[in-house]
Structures are given as structure tokens and as C-alpha cells.
Amino acid sequence: MTPARQGGRLPDRATALAILAALVCAAPVFAVAWIAVTGETGDYLAHLARTRLPVYLVNSALVAAIAAGGAGLIGTVLGWLVARTEFPGRALFSWVLILPLAVPAYVAAYAWLDLSQAGGPLHAATAGLFPTVRGAWGAGLMFALVLYPYVYLLARDTFTGQSADAYNAARTLGAGPFSAFARTSLPMARPALAAGLALVIMESLADYGTVSYLGAPTLSIGLVRAWSGAGSLVDAARLSLILVAVALIVFGLERAQRSRARSHAASGRHRPAPRFHLSRTQGLAAALACLIPLALGLIVPLARLGWLALNEQPAPNLLPASWHSLTLAAISAVLAAGLGLSTAYALRGRTFIATASARAAGLGYAVPGAVAAVGVIAILSGTQALIDPAWQSFTGEVFPVLLTGGAAALIFAYLSRFAAAAIGPSEAALARVTPALDGAARTLGATRGETVRRVHWPLIAAGITSAGLLVFVEVLKELPATMILRPFNYDTLAIIAHNYASDERLGEAALPSLLIPLVALLPMIFVARYLSRARSSSGQV
């Protein structure tokens, strides 16, 4: 069946916006690559290679491996429990388990280091037996605790969607329940699990706050130091390229794995598998298994920071920082949702240019925030170099410095990093609107505009909103790009939390640290409920 090709204004405009989205998302990466290749070679990178670079690489690998292992284990087990078994509180856990995503890893790190270091309550209560959360393993653990929802979500949906047929066939062929799971359900879920793990690895490599606080310097630390310490854009760009290369390898492996797996995706009529009924003890154990990561990733850190915040005067710069965080996050969210939506519409036209744009925009996903920031700096300084002479010859005055363009530069970097995060969900939301629905509406007398208003919008509104809210939360949590690009004296919650914490003033860091997850929690609840509801109402029609 070939979809109706829609001529006319709407798709064309969408394609134009999709190209814009692609430019916004991909331009910083290309700028970074350009600077890295064409820039002059300085001593810094050579010096770095002899001294710190090996440490950065080892730490990056360790942190990513521990994060992936931990998040993979937690996410897969919880995803399977929620999808395939019935236990007390299952429906609630189904979406509540996603909420730790509202907690930035560095915020969890502040709380856990404070609890577990010498003199901390956990250290005291266990007479020093509880190890201090620090170094590469501590950082990896923090990532596992707050990033496992990526794996959990994909695992839950895959295990829910899996037809019972393969599993039953395995049982009739003599496999026991566990063996049938390991030989059919698990391999069938592998592409989804790999996609979740790729996200976990990327997020942990992109992090700055956690690894800097817990003393496990990774590549992104080196990157930020190259720019803010050594002031070298070229060296920062070259370190960025290493990070981007790692990212592309991770996502490339994930893609390769997925394309091979497609051939044995379920076909035919979907027969959902019934949930296993657990005994009373087993059910309580399952509920406990859900409660533990939730407590460790969400409840304990927030409780500890709340306690610290209660015993401290709020910092004077808290209000402007909150305002900045909120406005930056809100503007980025709206813009990202708009770009995501128009890209999704453009993709519907199935033209080459739309597909190419969407994929180029998707590149942004693989780009850590610090790299996006370096790219934005490269673009701005390049533009400055082009404009300055012309401007001066016409007006005789010096052109205003673009780098102090401020919030706009920040939003550019955020969009570059997160617009891709809005494209995927938008595409998924619009995928529910099959061409046949358009046809049905049109044959029933609705014009193109009415079709969008009466059919598309009601179907996609929640999806687009949740894509925007996801970007809102991500921008709220973002640290390294903000550090690199923020105008002088322009604070956000993440910045002041990081600055106080780095100065060993955890008491003052507590309130801004607490505010980020608290503000993020409400949108996150919307997203979590949407992601848990969309599953049950899509696919029937």
C-alpha cells in the first residue's frame, strides 16, 4: 500500500522546518570537526596525551561499563517483572519506575557521597563497612541508579509486546520456563535492550558534574578543561572528536544489531502473553525489587538533600538561577517540540530530503553537551570573523561580540543536543496517524486543515507534549554545555549547585540540587504516564 502523497503547503513547510532542524542539530558537530581538522596544532594536546589522556580514557570506559552493566541488570529485570508478572503495586510501579530520570546523576552523587563518606550517617551507622561512593565505580553506580529507566522502558514495552507464540513454541519443544525465556524472550528483546544501553552509555560519557565531583575524570572533563582552563578551541574540538567517535561507535553497534534483528520480529496477529501469577511471597519480593532502585535513585538522595537544605539559609542567587533554568528549559522545550513535529510531518512525505534531514538531526543525539557547546562557539566565532571586517568598513564601529550573545547561544546548543530527542517521540506519535485515517477524514468531507485539527492533533497532542517535556527535563539537568556557554554571571540551578558542591559547601548546594528534580518531577510524571498509557491504546486500530 502506497501512502497518499500530499501535495500542497503543509508538507513543504514541514520539510523546510525539518531542514532547519537538521542544520541546528548537525551544524555544531560539523563545526567541531572542521575546527579540529583545520586548526593549528598546539602543545596542549600532545602534553595531554602524555599525561592525563590515558586516565580519561580508562575512566570513561570504566564508568560507561559499570553504568551499562548496572542499568542493564536493573532495567531488564524490572521491565520483565512489570511486563510479564502480576504482583502488588505493579500498575503503579509500571510508570513510577521511570521517575528517577528526573534526578541528575550529579545530584544523586552529592547525596550519596555525603551519606557514605567518613563522618556521614551511613558510614557511622555501618561502622565504616559501607564503602564511600567515589571514583569510577561510584560514578558508574550513580548513572546506573538514575539512567536505568532508559533500559527499563524499552525492556518493559518489548516484553509486553512480545507475542506468546515464540515462548509457547519453545515450551512445546521441551524448554523449561527459564530456558524458554532465555532462548526466546530475551534474544527477541535484545535490540531494545541494546538501544537502552546505548543511551545509558552516551549519557554517562556526556556527564560532567558527577565524574568531576566523585573524582573520576573522563573525556568530557578533559574537554571542559581544554576550553575553560587552557582556552584552546582547537584542542577542545579535537577532544570532542574523540567523544563523538566513541558515540558513533556505540550507536553504530546498536544499529547494526537492530538491523540484523529485524528479520525475526514478530509478524501476523499479535497474541499478547498472559502474565504469570506470582505467589504471595514472590509477589512481595517483586514489589521489593521495584522499590529498591526507586529508593536508591530517587527517594534517598532527595530525602538527604531535603534534610541538608532545611538546615541552611537559601543562597541569594537562587531566585535568578531558578528563573533562568525555567525559561531556558521552557523555550528549548517548545522549540524542540516544534522542530520534532515538523520533522515528523516532513518524514511522512517520504521524500529523500526529509529523510536525510531527520537522520542528520538525529546526529545531535550522539553529541555530548560539551561538544555541542564547543561547536556553537566554533560557529559563533567563525561567523564573527566573517562579519567583523565588513561591519567595520560600513559602520566604522566594532561589531558586538557574538559569544556574549548569551541565552540564545545556550538554546542553540540545547537544541543541537536535544531536538533529536523530540524527533523520535514525534515520529512515533504521528505514526499512529496512518494514511488511511487521513483518507477516511478526507472522504468524509474534512479539508486538509480540518483533518489536522480534528484527527491529527487529538491523536498526537499528548505525544508531542511529552516530547517537549522530556527536553524540558533534560535542559533543566544539563550542566557541561551551560558551563561552557553561559554568559558571565548568568547562573542556572545546575550551575550554582555544581559550584557550591565543588567548593565543599554542600549545605548551600542542597536546595538548588533538590529543586532540579522537584521541578522535573511533574513533567516527568506526565511523560511516564504517557509512555505507560500510549502502549495500551495504540496498535489496535
Add this chain to the structure above:
Amino acid sequence: MTDTHTRRGLSIRGAQRRYVKETAALAGADLDLEPGRITALLGPSGSGKSTLLRAIAGLERLDGGEIRLGDTLWAGPGRHLAPERRRVGMVFQDYALFPHLDALANVAFGLKGPDAKTIAMAQLEAAELGHKAKAFPHELSGGEQQRVALARALAPAPAIVLLDEPFSGLDRRLRQELRERTVDTLRRAGATALMVTHDADEAMAVADALALMDQGRVIQTGTPEHVWTHPHSVTAARLLGDIEVIEAFIKAGAADTPLGPVATPDFKNGCTVYVLVRPQAIRLTPAADAPFTVTRRRSAGTHLAFTIENAEGQSFTTHTPVPSKLAVGDKVGVELDEAFVTVVGA
């Protein structure tokens, strides 16, 4: 529904549609739909039948040819009437019910004015689904979804009703029941309808007229009986069910086939022709010195299917009414019932 629209026929002339880098989906299709009659469009997958249906609905633009209702041009050179202005009702293959609207709102979607809900409710009740008015599509069974889709298509009193494989997602029993119900509903509405299907039995059971499609063209039209007994070509014959195709040479006014001579008044001596023999045409008579041997016997409910083979190894399938005493290994002679035999040019 005595709307003037329903009294006008639809005519399609030379409809063409090409997709980039693909062969033409429509390569000059001609078709006439008579007012108030149900036409079935039968063809193998990829023959362009869905494309033709979508072109009539206006969901697909023509690259050439024209579509008109009565004397109103719907599509032609430089003209493409928007789908919402054509007043067609369409039942989609997967029904395309709006998942965010309940059954009543789905049916009322195409209706305007204060009594939209009332008309929609009446349609739902006619489909015996009044009690499901508040149910959402995913809460309805497959058959109920199909009935809502049909009610939705009929509610605005369309000029033409288009049905794209409307029973394909259903199991066999339900299929039969819904097929009859659908035909009743269409007849009661006096609708001019075109139904796409790839199931020959379904097409013949449902339609007043049959249109056969292959490679983007309508290759034959007529009543189901006529098309079945007088196919114009091997392709047309095969579309309507099992058939033996025998290539034969004409001698003395008859085609010489292993099953015996077949009179060919319309062809000259010396031509090569295809003799098309339905399995029902072959009558078997046991005889010790006969040229054929029964090699297979299979029960098919209302009839028995025998496979017979001659000394040269040529084999044919026949349908014989039950009961029959013939068994594998029996020698049989054959006789042809010419009502089930057609000769076409090679």
C-alpha cells in the same frame, strides 16, 4: 436514499498512475459503475485495484485519463477534485477508525448540522450497534469495527461507496456473515458500490457486476456468471478459480485436446488456441480400456477432486459430485461439458 447523486453512474476512462521507479500502478484502466449496483473489483495483489479505488476517492492523483460522476468531472487533465468534495464513502482495509473517538463520534464524523448525532445513532442502530455507541474502537471486536466503518461511510449518504478488502481481517465464519450483512446494508441504502477483493468466491457472491483487473488495466467486466463461463483470456479465467489450460491446435473446426475434441467455430483451422477447462467440465466414466487412470482422490466437502493421468503423463483435475465409487487406479474415460469450456486465442 433518493439523492440525485445515487442515480448517477461513475465512469473511468484511461486512468493512469505511475509511482517513481515502479511500473505503472494504473496503465489506462476503464470502468463504469452503474447506479445502485454493487461491482466487485477482482485482481491479484499488485494489479492496481487498490490504487484505482484510491483514485476514485481522490486520495491518489491520476497521471492521465479521467474520472467523472454523471457529467461532473472528478479527475482529469488539470483537475483533481479534493476527496472531501467528492462525497464518496470509503471502508478501509484496516477500517481506519479514529482511535480517539467513540463509535458514535466516528460515525458522526462526516455529518454536519444539529441532527448529526441523531443520524449517526440511527446508522449505528441499523448496524445493530446502538449499545456500543460509547465504545472506543479498541473495545470493539473485529466484526463490530467493520460494521462501524461501514456505518461511518454510509452516514453522509455518499454518491459512491468504496470498500477496500473490507473482510480481509476477519475469520471465515464471520466473513460470510458480514459479507451478507454488508450487501444487505448497501442494497437498502441503494448505494452504488465498488468493492476490491482478491477472493473470487467473495466477488461472485457479493457483486451484481464483476470487473477483473491485471497489471493496471481492467481486463474484463460483466455479470459474475458470464465472466465465469466466458473468460476473455487465460488471466481472466485463472482469476476466477481453478482451471486447466490446454494449448491446442485446430483441425477440422475443432481443437484437439487430450480430453477430446472441442468445437471452435470462432477460430480458423491451423491456429493455436488455449482451451480453458473448469474442473467441473470433466465427467468421468469408468471403462476398462479407457485412456486415463485415477491417480489421486481427495474429498472437498461438496464435491470430490480427482486427479487423472493418461499414458503420456498429462494430468488433469476434475470436480465430481459426491458420491462416487471411483478409486485410485481405476481406468476412466472422459467427456467434456462444453458449458464449462472456453476457447481463447493463444
